[in-house]
Amino acid sequence: MxxxxxxxxxxxxxxxxxxxxxxxxxxxxxxxxxxxxxxxxxxxxxPWRSFEAVELATLEWVDWFNTRRLLEPIGNVPPAEAEAHYYAQIEAQAWAA
Structure with missing residues (x-):
């Protein structure tokens, strides 16, 4: 298989x-x-009343997890913000080279 x-x-x-x-x-x-x-x-x-309620709660949680939760190991900023900052630094380095 x-x-x-x-x-x-x-x-x-x-x-x-x-x-x-x-x-x-x-x-x-x-x-x-x-x-x-x-x-x-x-x-x-x-308890959940419908599949749609679970689906909406999942979407809300994933959004929070990826974009708004604060992570202490990366300076108490959300993952999306840290990622944007990282790529901005990479781009700035590329322009400086």
Missing amino acids: SLRYTERLAEAGIELCVGSVGDSYDNALAETVIGLFKTKVIHWRG
């Missing part, structure tokens, strides 16, 4: 994006984010 899957991805021009064998760090990060989401949204704000 996995060989067929890999072949099909190659035919479609899609590269696999998986960790190396025995490297669980990428999976651990995903599970941590999913656990945080379930704790802060699914369990905290439930």
Whole structure:
């Protein structure tokens, strides 16, 4: 099954994006984010009346997680702001060169 899957991805021009064998760090990060989401949204704000309500809450949480939450390790700024600052520095360096 996995060989067929890999072949099909190659035919479609899609590269696999998986960790190396025995490297669980990428999976651990995903599970941590999913656990945080379930704790802060699914369990905290439930019970849910509809699929649409869960979908809207998910969109709101993802927006907050990516654009507004403050991260201490990067200077108490949101991830989107830190990323914009990083790329602005890269662009400034390119223009200076």
